[in-house]
Amino acid sequence: MVLDCANSSVSDFVLEDVPHLSDYIPDLPTYPDPLQDNPSYAVVKQYYVNKDDTVAQQGGYPGFYSRNTVPLTPKVVNDIHKRGGTILGTSYGGHDTSKIVDSIQDRGINQVYILGGYGTQMEAALIFEEVRRRGLKVSVVGIPKTIDNDIPVIDKSIGFDTAVEEAQRAINSAHVEAESTENCIGVVKLMGRYSGFIAMYATLASRDVDCCLIPESHFYLEGPGGLLEFIEKRLKEQSHMVIVVAEGAGQELLSENPTPIKRVQGDATPDQLFQDVGLWLSQKIKDHFAKRKNMTLSLKYIDPTYMIRAIPSNASDNVFCTLLAQSAVHGAMAGYTGFTVGPVNGRNCYIPFHLINEGEKNVVITDRMWARLLASTHQPSFSNTKEMVGARDEKTENQTSDS
Numbered sequence: 001m002v003l004d005c006a007n008s009s010v011s012d013f014v015l016e017d018v019p020h021l022s023d024y025i026p027d028l029p030t031y032p033d034p035l036q037d038n039p040s041y042a043v044v045k046q047y048y049v050n051k052d053d054t055v056a057q058q059g060g061y062p063g064f065y066s067r068n069t070v071p072l073t074p075k076v077v078n079d080i081h082k083r084g085g086t087i088l089g090t091s092y093g094g095h096d097t098s099k100i101v102d103s104i105q106d107r108g109i110n111q112v113y114i115l116g117g118y119g120t121q122m123e124a125a126l127i128f129e130e131v132r133r134r135g136l137k138v139s140v141v142g143i144p145k146t147i148d149n150d151i152p153v154i155d156k157s158i159g160f161d162t163a164v165e166e167a168q169r170a171i172n173s174a175h176v177e178a179e180s181t182e183n184c185i186g187v188v189k190l191m192g193r194y195s196g197f198i199a200m201y202a203t204l205a206s207r208d209v210d211c212c213l214i215p216e217s218h219f220y221l222e223g224p225g226g227l228l229e230f231i232e233k234r235l236k237e238q239s240h241m242v243i244v245v246a247e248g249a250g251q252e253l254l255s256e257n258p259t260p261i262k263r264v265q266g267d268a269t270p271d272q273l274f275q276d277v278g279l280w281l282s283q284k285i286k287d288h289f290a291k292r293k294n295m296t297l298s299l300k301y302i303d304p305t306y307m308i309r310a311i312p313s314n315a316s317d318n319v320f321c322t323l324l325a326q327s328a329v330h331g332a333m334a335g336y337t338g339f340t341v342g343p344v345n346g347r348n349c350y351i352p353f354h355l356i357n358e359g360e361k362n363v364v365i366t367d368r369m370w371a372r373l374l375a376s377t378h379q380p381s382f383s384n385t386k387e388m389v390g391a392r393d394e395k396t397e398n399q400t401s402d403s
Contacts, residue, residue, distance in 0.1 A: 018331070018350045019338035021139060024132055028335065060091030061123065064103040081318050084310040088115070095123045101130045104138060111139045111332045117146030117157070118360045121340055125353035128338040139332035142340035142353065143324055147309070150195035152361040153351055154342030158324065160198070161316040163191065163308050167202035170304035171244060175208040177300040178240040184298040185231065185241055185285060189278030191305055192246030196363045199246040200373055210234050210241040211379045213281075215248035216363045217370070219382035221284060228288050230380060235295070243281070247305070250277050278303055323348060 022028050070076065080087050104112060104127075114124040121142045128140040144151045147163035167190050174186025190199045196214025203212040211230065213219055220226050234241045254275045282301045289297035313321065327341045327348045339350040363370060365381070374381060
Protein backbone atom coordinates (compact mmCIF):
# COMPACT_ATOMS: atom_id res chain seq x y z
CA MET A 1 0.00 0.00 0.00
CA VAL A 2 2.40 2.66 1.22
CA LEU A 3 5.42 4.19 2.28
CA ASP A 4 8.71 4.75 4.02
CA CYS A 5 8.33 4.01 7.71
CA ALA A 6 10.68 4.74 10.57
CA ASN A 7 11.47 1.89 12.96
CA SER A 8 9.32 -0.68 11.18
CA SER A 9 10.00 -4.06 9.72
CA VAL A 10 10.17 -4.19 5.93
CA SER A 11 7.91 -7.23 6.04
CA ASP A 12 5.14 -5.15 7.63
CA PHE A 13 4.63 -2.85 4.63
CA VAL A 14 4.96 -2.62 0.90
CA LEU A 15 7.45 0.22 0.70
CA GLU A 16 7.39 3.00 -1.85
CA ASP A 17 10.24 5.47 -2.26
CA VAL A 18 9.57 8.95 -0.96
CA PRO A 19 10.75 11.68 -3.38
CA HIS A 20 14.17 13.12 -2.54
CA LEU A 21 15.81 16.31 -3.73
CA SER A 22 18.70 14.25 -5.10
CA ASP A 23 16.21 12.65 -7.52
CA TYR A 24 16.38 15.75 -9.68
CA ILE A 25 19.24 17.84 -8.23
CA PRO A 26 22.64 16.10 -8.48
CA ASP A 27 25.64 16.75 -6.23
CA LEU A 28 23.73 18.19 -3.30
CA PRO A 29 26.03 19.37 -0.48
CA THR A 30 25.64 18.04 3.05
CA TYR A 31 26.18 19.90 6.30
CA PRO A 32 27.27 18.92 9.82
CA ASP A 33 24.62 18.71 12.48
CA PRO A 34 24.82 21.64 14.94
CA LEU A 35 23.08 19.52 17.59
CA GLN A 36 25.73 16.83 17.61
CA ASP A 37 27.25 18.18 20.84
CA ASN A 38 23.92 18.80 22.56
CA PRO A 39 23.64 16.37 25.50
CA SER A 40 19.85 16.12 25.07
CA TYR A 41 20.40 14.50 21.67
CA ALA A 42 23.38 12.35 22.64
CA VAL A 43 21.47 9.06 22.29
CA VAL A 44 19.52 9.79 19.12
CA LYS A 45 20.37 10.40 15.49
CA GLN A 46 21.10 14.05 14.88
CA TYR A 47 18.80 16.52 13.14
CA TYR A 48 18.59 20.29 13.04
CA VAL A 49 16.35 23.18 12.02
CA ASN A 50 17.19 26.57 10.63
CA LYS A 51 16.96 29.36 13.22
CA ASP A 52 15.81 31.73 10.47
CA ASP A 53 12.62 29.79 9.63
CA THR A 54 9.81 32.30 8.96
CA VAL A 55 6.12 32.40 8.08
CA ALA A 56 4.18 34.95 6.08
CA GLN A 57 2.03 37.36 8.11
CA GLN A 58 -1.04 36.82 5.96
CA GLY A 59 -2.51 33.37 6.53
CA GLY A 60 -3.14 30.50 4.15
CA TYR A 61 -1.84 30.31 0.60
CA PRO A 62 -2.34 34.08 0.03
CA GLY A 63 0.41 34.53 2.62
CA PHE A 64 2.92 33.65 -0.09
CA TYR A 65 1.94 36.86 -1.88
CA SER A 66 2.65 38.99 1.20
CA ARG A 67 6.10 40.54 1.47
CA ASN A 68 6.09 40.56 5.28
CA THR A 69 7.27 37.66 7.43
CA VAL A 70 7.38 36.94 11.14
CA PRO A 71 10.51 35.23 12.55
CA LEU A 72 9.59 32.08 14.46
CA THR A 73 11.82 32.61 17.46
CA PRO A 74 11.51 30.44 20.58
CA LYS A 75 9.86 33.39 22.33
CA VAL A 76 7.20 33.76 19.61
CA VAL A 77 6.20 30.09 19.68
CA ASN A 78 6.72 29.49 23.39
CA ASP A 79 3.05 29.11 24.37
CA ILE A 80 1.18 28.68 21.10
CA HIS A 81 0.18 25.14 22.10
CA LYS A 82 -1.91 26.67 24.91
CA ARG A 83 -3.99 28.79 22.54
CA GLY A 84 -6.86 27.95 20.23
CA GLY A 85 -6.87 28.90 16.58
CA THR A 86 -3.62 29.47 14.69
CA ILE A 87 -0.91 32.12 14.77
CA LEU A 88 -0.22 31.31 11.12
CA GLY A 89 -3.64 32.44 9.96
CA THR A 90 -5.85 30.53 7.57
CA SER A 91 -7.93 31.12 4.47
CA TYR A 92 -9.97 29.40 1.79
CA GLY A 93 -8.87 29.71 -1.79
CA GLY A 94 -6.09 31.99 -2.99
CA HIS A 95 -4.08 29.10 -4.41
CA ASP A 96 -2.09 30.09 -7.49
CA THR A 97 0.63 27.48 -7.87
CA SER A 98 2.85 29.52 -10.14
CA LYS A 99 2.67 32.67 -7.98
CA ILE A 100 3.30 30.66 -4.81
CA VAL A 101 6.41 29.00 -6.22
CA ASP A 102 7.56 32.36 -7.61
CA SER A 103 7.41 33.69 -4.05
CA ILE A 104 9.25 30.67 -2.66
CA GLN A 105 11.96 31.11 -5.27
CA ASP A 106 12.26 34.88 -4.88
CA ARG A 107 12.64 34.66 -1.10
CA GLY A 108 15.16 31.86 -1.20
CA ILE A 109 12.98 29.56 0.89
CA ASN A 110 14.33 26.01 0.97
CA GLN A 111 11.74 24.27 3.16
CA VAL A 112 7.97 24.63 2.94
CA TYR A 113 5.71 23.03 5.56
CA ILE A 114 2.03 23.06 4.65
CA LEU A 115 -0.55 22.35 7.36
CA GLY A 116 -4.10 21.47 6.43
CA GLY A 117 -6.70 18.96 5.45
CA TYR A 118 -7.56 16.98 2.35
CA GLY A 119 -7.87 19.96 -0.02
CA THR A 120 -4.74 21.61 1.37
CA GLN A 121 -2.67 18.46 0.87
CA MET A 122 -3.83 18.26 -2.74
CA GLU A 123 -2.66 21.82 -3.30
CA ALA A 124 0.63 21.06 -1.55
CA ALA A 125 1.19 18.34 -4.15
CA LEU A 126 0.76 20.92 -6.92
CA ILE A 127 3.40 23.13 -5.29
CA PHE A 128 5.78 20.18 -5.03
CA GLU A 129 5.32 19.29 -8.70
CA GLU A 130 6.02 22.88 -9.77
CA VAL A 131 9.08 23.08 -7.50
CA ARG A 132 10.38 19.85 -9.00
CA ARG A 133 9.65 21.05 -12.54
CA ARG A 134 11.77 24.14 -11.89
CA GLY A 135 14.54 22.08 -10.29
CA LEU A 136 14.50 24.12 -7.06
CA LYS A 137 16.35 23.04 -3.92
CA VAL A 138 13.16 23.15 -1.87
CA SER A 139 11.61 20.46 0.29
CA VAL A 140 7.79 20.52 0.33
CA VAL A 141 6.24 18.71 3.28
CA GLY A 142 2.60 18.27 4.26
CA ILE A 143 1.35 18.00 7.85
CA PRO A 144 -2.21 16.64 8.22
CA LYS A 145 -4.28 19.07 10.28
CA THR A 146 -8.04 18.63 10.08
CA ILE A 147 -10.59 17.85 12.74
CA ASP A 148 -12.68 15.96 10.13
CA ASN A 149 -10.04 13.19 10.03
CA ASP A 150 -10.74 12.70 6.32
CA ILE A 151 -7.15 12.32 5.07
CA PRO A 152 -6.61 8.79 3.71
CA VAL A 153 -3.86 6.31 4.60
CA ILE A 154 -3.03 7.85 8.00
CA ASP A 155 -4.59 6.72 11.29
CA LYS A 156 -5.72 10.21 12.30
CA SER A 157 -4.92 13.89 11.86
CA ILE A 158 -4.16 16.75 14.25
CA GLY A 159 -7.28 18.14 15.90
CA PHE A 160 -9.49 15.09 15.69
CA ASP A 161 -9.05 13.93 19.29
CA THR A 162 -9.65 17.45 20.60
CA ALA A 163 -12.78 17.87 18.47
CA VAL A 164 -14.26 14.57 19.66
CA GLU A 165 -13.53 15.42 23.30
CA GLU A 166 -15.15 18.85 23.07
CA ALA A 167 -18.11 17.52 21.06
CA GLN A 168 -18.97 15.31 24.01
CA ARG A 169 -19.54 18.41 26.14
CA ALA A 170 -22.21 19.60 23.71
CA ILE A 171 -23.77 16.13 23.64
CA ASN A 172 -23.81 16.02 27.43
CA SER A 173 -25.55 19.42 27.54
CA ALA A 174 -28.15 18.20 25.06
CA HIS A 175 -28.69 15.07 27.14
CA VAL A 176 -29.16 17.02 30.37
CA GLU A 177 -31.66 19.35 28.68
CA ALA A 178 -33.54 16.46 27.07
CA GLU A 179 -33.83 14.53 30.34
CA SER A 180 -35.11 17.58 32.18
CA THR A 181 -38.29 17.96 30.12
CA GLU A 182 -40.90 15.47 29.03
CA ASN A 183 -40.90 14.64 25.33
CA CYS A 184 -37.76 16.67 24.78
CA ILE A 185 -35.26 16.19 21.96
CA GLY A 186 -31.70 17.49 22.06
CA VAL A 187 -30.26 18.02 18.55
CA VAL A 188 -26.50 18.55 18.24
CA LYS A 189 -24.89 19.49 14.93
CA LEU A 190 -21.22 18.57 14.62
CA MET A 191 -18.57 19.11 11.97
CA GLY A 192 -18.15 16.69 9.08
CA ARG A 193 -19.01 17.80 5.56
CA TYR A 194 -18.06 14.63 3.73
CA SER A 195 -16.80 12.36 6.53
CA GLY A 196 -18.71 11.60 9.71
CA PHE A 197 -15.84 10.55 11.98
CA ILE A 198 -16.36 13.26 14.63
CA ALA A 199 -20.05 12.48 14.95
CA MET A 200 -19.43 8.73 15.07
CA TYR A 201 -16.63 8.80 17.65
CA ALA A 202 -18.31 11.43 19.84
CA THR A 203 -21.47 9.33 19.82
CA LEU A 204 -19.60 6.18 20.81
CA ALA A 205 -17.70 8.02 23.52
CA SER A 206 -20.72 9.69 25.12
CA ARG A 207 -23.17 6.76 25.20
CA ASP A 208 -26.03 9.28 25.57
CA VAL A 209 -26.95 9.51 21.88
CA ASP A 210 -30.05 7.83 20.49
CA CYS A 211 -29.43 8.57 16.82
CA CYS A 212 -26.35 9.60 14.83
CA LEU A 213 -26.65 10.86 11.26
CA ILE A 214 -23.58 11.11 9.02
CA PRO A 215 -22.99 11.86 5.31
CA GLU A 216 -21.98 8.29 4.50
CA SER A 217 -25.22 6.75 5.79
CA HIS A 218 -28.29 8.06 3.97
CA PHE A 219 -31.52 8.57 5.87
CA TYR A 220 -35.09 9.53 5.06
CA LEU A 221 -37.75 11.25 7.15
CA GLU A 222 -41.22 10.03 6.23
CA GLY A 223 -42.79 6.62 6.10
CA PRO A 224 -42.11 3.23 7.69
CA GLY A 225 -38.53 2.92 8.93
CA GLY A 226 -37.95 6.65 8.52
CA LEU A 227 -36.31 8.95 11.03
CA LEU A 228 -39.54 10.57 12.21
CA GLU A 229 -41.09 7.18 12.97
CA PHE A 230 -37.99 6.21 14.95
CA ILE A 231 -38.14 9.49 16.93
CA GLU A 232 -41.78 8.83 17.86
CA LYS A 233 -40.93 5.32 18.99
CA ARG A 234 -37.98 6.45 21.12
CA LEU A 235 -39.97 9.25 22.79
CA LYS A 236 -42.72 6.79 23.72
CA GLU A 237 -40.10 4.47 25.24
CA GLN A 238 -38.14 6.99 27.33
CA SER A 239 -39.78 10.43 26.81
CA HIS A 240 -36.51 12.05 25.67
CA MET A 241 -33.73 11.53 23.13
CA VAL A 242 -30.51 13.01 21.72
CA ILE A 243 -29.78 13.27 18.00
CA VAL A 244 -26.28 13.99 16.64
CA VAL A 245 -26.10 15.10 13.02
CA ALA A 246 -22.94 15.80 11.02
CA GLU A 247 -23.13 18.96 8.92
CA GLY A 248 -22.91 17.06 5.63
CA ALA A 249 -25.65 14.55 6.44
CA GLY A 250 -28.87 14.68 4.45
CA GLN A 251 -27.77 17.45 2.12
CA GLU A 252 -29.54 15.73 -0.76
CA LEU A 253 -32.80 16.10 1.18
CA LEU A 254 -32.27 19.82 1.75
CA SER A 255 -31.48 20.47 -1.89
CA GLU A 256 -34.16 18.02 -3.12
CA ASN A 257 -31.43 16.41 -5.19
CA PRO A 258 -31.49 12.59 -4.93
CA THR A 259 -27.71 12.43 -5.41
CA PRO A 260 -25.66 13.08 -2.24
CA ILE A 261 -23.21 15.98 -2.50
CA LYS A 262 -19.63 14.81 -2.98
CA ARG A 263 -16.43 16.75 -2.88
CA VAL A 264 -15.26 17.99 -6.26
CA GLN A 265 -11.70 16.84 -6.98
CA GLY A 266 -9.37 19.55 -5.72
CA ASP A 267 -12.18 21.60 -4.17
CA ALA A 268 -10.90 23.49 -1.12
CA THR A 269 -13.93 25.74 -0.62
CA PRO A 270 -16.92 23.46 0.01
CA ASP A 271 -18.76 25.67 2.53
CA GLN A 272 -21.02 27.33 -0.02
CA LEU A 273 -22.45 23.95 -1.05
CA PHE A 274 -24.04 23.18 2.28
CA GLN A 275 -27.20 24.32 4.00
CA ASP A 276 -27.65 24.09 7.78
CA VAL A 277 -28.90 20.55 8.26
CA GLY A 278 -29.28 21.08 12.02
CA LEU A 279 -31.79 23.91 11.68
CA TRP A 280 -33.56 22.12 8.84
CA LEU A 281 -33.88 18.87 10.77
CA SER A 282 -35.06 20.65 13.92
CA GLN A 283 -37.80 22.42 11.99
CA LYS A 284 -38.89 19.22 10.26
CA ILE A 285 -39.22 17.48 13.62
CA LYS A 286 -41.19 20.41 15.07
CA ASP A 287 -43.52 20.50 12.07
CA HIS A 288 -44.12 16.76 12.32
CA PHE A 289 -45.04 16.80 16.00
CA ALA A 290 -47.14 19.94 15.63
CA LYS A 291 -49.63 17.66 13.85
CA ARG A 292 -49.75 15.33 16.88
CA LYS A 293 -52.36 16.86 19.14
CA ASN A 294 -51.75 14.25 21.86
CA MET A 295 -48.04 15.05 22.25
CA THR A 296 -46.33 18.33 23.13
CA LEU A 297 -42.71 18.41 21.98
CA SER A 298 -39.77 20.41 23.31
CA LEU A 299 -36.63 20.66 21.16
CA LYS A 300 -33.23 22.08 22.08
CA TYR A 301 -30.80 22.75 19.23
CA ILE A 302 -27.07 23.08 19.93
CA ASP A 303 -24.47 24.05 17.32
CA PRO A 304 -21.02 24.05 19.00
CA THR A 305 -19.08 24.18 15.71
CA TYR A 306 -17.02 27.33 16.27
CA MET A 307 -16.56 26.65 19.99
CA ILE A 308 -14.99 23.32 19.09
CA ARG A 309 -12.81 24.83 16.37
CA ALA A 310 -11.51 27.58 18.66
CA ILE A 311 -10.40 25.64 21.74
CA PRO A 312 -6.78 24.75 22.55
CA SER A 313 -5.73 21.23 21.68
CA ASN A 314 -5.90 18.55 24.36
CA ALA A 315 -2.93 16.63 25.75
CA SER A 316 -3.21 13.85 23.17
CA ASP A 317 -3.13 16.27 20.25
CA ASN A 318 -0.30 18.27 21.84
CA VAL A 319 1.90 15.18 21.93
CA PHE A 320 0.77 14.23 18.44
CA CYS A 321 1.68 17.69 17.11
CA THR A 322 5.17 17.39 18.56
CA LEU A 323 5.75 13.99 16.96
CA LEU A 324 4.50 15.10 13.54
CA ALA A 325 6.51 18.34 13.63
CA GLN A 326 9.72 16.53 14.47
CA SER A 327 9.10 13.86 11.83
CA ALA A 328 8.37 16.50 9.19
CA VAL A 329 11.55 18.46 9.94
CA HIS A 330 13.67 15.31 10.08
CA GLY A 331 12.38 14.23 6.67
CA ALA A 332 13.01 17.62 5.09
CA MET A 333 16.49 17.90 6.59
CA ALA A 334 17.27 14.45 5.18
CA GLY A 335 16.41 15.79 1.73
CA TYR A 336 13.03 14.14 1.27
CA THR A 337 10.26 16.12 -0.35
CA GLY A 338 6.74 15.73 -1.75
CA PHE A 339 5.40 13.81 1.22
CA THR A 340 2.93 14.06 4.07
CA VAL A 341 3.94 12.81 7.49
CA GLY A 342 1.50 10.79 9.56
CA PRO A 343 0.90 7.67 11.63
CA VAL A 344 0.07 4.42 9.85
CA ASN A 345 -0.75 1.50 12.12
CA GLY A 346 0.83 3.44 14.97
CA ARG A 347 4.12 4.26 13.24
CA ASN A 348 5.10 7.66 11.87
CA CYS A 349 5.58 7.40 8.12
CA TYR A 350 6.53 9.55 5.15
CA ILE A 351 3.75 9.17 2.59
CA PRO A 352 4.15 10.46 -0.99
CA PHE A 353 1.55 13.06 -1.89
CA HIS A 354 0.01 10.98 -4.65
CA LEU A 355 -1.05 8.31 -2.15
CA ILE A 356 -2.60 10.87 0.19
CA ASN A 357 -4.54 12.43 -2.69
CA GLU A 358 -6.13 9.31 -4.15
CA GLY A 359 -9.41 10.05 -2.37
CA GLU A 360 -10.62 11.25 1.00
CA LYS A 361 -11.24 8.89 3.90
CA ASN A 362 -14.85 8.18 4.83
CA VAL A 363 -16.72 6.18 7.42
CA VAL A 364 -17.39 2.74 5.94
CA ILE A 365 -20.91 1.81 7.01
CA THR A 366 -20.25 -1.90 6.45
CA ASP A 367 -17.33 -1.93 8.90
CA ARG A 368 -17.39 -2.91 12.56
CA MET A 369 -17.08 0.62 13.92
CA TRP A 370 -20.37 1.75 12.39
CA ALA A 371 -21.95 -1.53 13.48
CA ARG A 372 -20.78 -0.76 17.03
CA LEU A 373 -22.46 2.63 16.82
CA LEU A 374 -25.75 1.10 15.64
CA ALA A 375 -25.57 -1.37 18.51
CA SER A 376 -24.85 1.45 20.97
CA THR A 377 -27.65 3.78 19.88
CA HIS A 378 -30.13 1.04 18.88
CA GLN A 379 -31.00 3.10 15.81
CA PRO A 380 -31.85 1.52 12.47
CA SER A 381 -29.40 1.98 9.63
CA PHE A 382 -32.03 3.92 7.60
CA SER A 383 -30.46 2.22 4.56
CA ASN A 384 -32.07 -0.73 2.82
CA THR A 385 -30.34 -4.11 2.88
CA LYS A 386 -29.62 -4.03 -0.86
CA GLU A 387 -27.74 -0.74 -0.51
CA MET A 388 -25.72 -2.01 2.46
CA VAL A 389 -24.77 -5.26 0.70
CA GLY A 390 -23.80 -3.31 -2.42
CA ALA A 391 -21.50 -1.07 -0.38
CA ARG A 392 -19.95 -4.10 1.32
CA ASP A 393 -19.36 -5.91 -1.99
CA GLU A 394 -17.87 -2.79 -3.57
CA LYS A 395 -15.44 -2.47 -0.66
CA THR A 396 -14.44 -6.14 -0.96
CA GLU A 397 -13.89 -5.76 -4.72
CA ASN A 398 -11.68 -2.69 -4.17
CA GLN A 399 -9.60 -4.49 -1.56
CA THR A 400 -9.13 -7.44 -3.91
CA SER A 401 -8.02 -5.23 -6.78
CA ASP A 402 -5.61 -3.30 -4.50
CA SER A 403 -3.92 -6.50 -3.38
